[in-house]
Amino acid sequence: AQRVTQPEKLLSVFKGAPVELKCNYSYSGSPELFWYVQYSRQRLQLLLRHISRESIKGFTADLNKGETSFHLKKPFAQEEDSAMYYCALSGFGNEKLTFGTGTRLTIIP
Amino acid sequence: DAGVIQSPRHEVTEMGQEVTLRCKPISGHNSLFWYRQTMMRGLELLIYFNNNVPIDDSGMPEDRFSAKMPNASFSTLKIQPSEPRDSAVYFCASSSRIAGVANTGELFFGEGSRLTVL
Numbered sequence: 186a187q188r189v190t191q192p193e194k195l196l197s198v199f200k201g202a203p204v205e206l207k208c209n210y211s212y213s214g215s216p217e218l219f220w221y222v223q224y225s226r227q228r229l230q231l232l233l234r235h236i237s238r239e240s241i242k243g244f245t246a247d248l249n250k251g252e253t254s255f256h257l258k259k260p261f262a263q264e265e266d267s268a269m270y271y272c273a274l275s276g277f278g279n280e281k282l283t284f285g286t287g288t289r290l291t292i293i294p
Numbered sequence: 295d296a297g298v299i300q301s302p303r304h305e306v307t308e309m310g311q312e313v314t315l316r317c318k319p320i321s322g323h324n325s326l327f328w329y330r331q332t333m334m335r336g337l338e339l340l341i342y343f344n345n346n347v348p349i350d351d352s353g354m355p356e357d358r359f360s361a362k363m364p365n366a367s368f369s370t371l372k373i374q375p376s377e378p379r380d381s382a383v384y385f386c387a388s389s390s391r392i393a394g395v396a397n398t399g400e401l402f403f404g405e406g407s408r409l410t411v412l
Contacts, residue, residue: 228404230403231401271337280325280344280391281339282339282401286335286337287337
């Protein structure tokens with residue numbers, strides 16, 4: 186079974202402060218991890234994937250297999266980062282994508 | 295491309311009525327997913343299809359829910375009879391799967407259908 190846990194439903198951060206959205210997963214095989222984002226009045230969309238090791242909009246996420254975590258980080262929050270963020274997991278080569286319950290991030294001006 | 299198209303955007307119905315949600319995936323995509331979003335449970339996968347064939351329906355709550363994909367450009371999710379606890383936003387998503395290649399994981403979502411059952 187595959188499971189994703191996002192412990193924070195709500196997170197408020199001041200503009201310019203660092204952001205960290207937590208994600209932990211449970212999966213017996215080799216996982217692929219993703220972050221999806223839903224901005225107000227927009228569709229849910231892919232933000233980044235661990236396999237690409239990329240930084241998107243200043244966000245990065247490192248897969249830590251020892252801690253089974255894939256936390257999303259940004260050093261300096263911006264107001265446009267306010268959105269709903271979902272962590273997601275699939276098995277390697279498997280298209281079934283399991284999402285966490287999401288974290289609503291609010292950036293305080 | 296207009297992306298994944300869902301209809302209706304909003305549906306309000308009474309308990310016991312049949313509800314049909316529709317989805318048109320992105321042309322050329324061969325996988326289609328139905329998700330349900332609620333405050334308490336987040337995004338739950340209900341069912342997904344590959345090449346029009348249901349692959350995993352283990353997330354379908356109960357027999358009141360059914361989904362079909364008669365062709366590559368259309369899918370329906372039906373609830374009969376509907377109950378108040380079915381109230382949620384239902385998302386359809388599609389992706390392009392290449393056999394033998396690691397999953398890119400990028401699902402393209404529709405705007406969702408907000409269902410309210412009174």
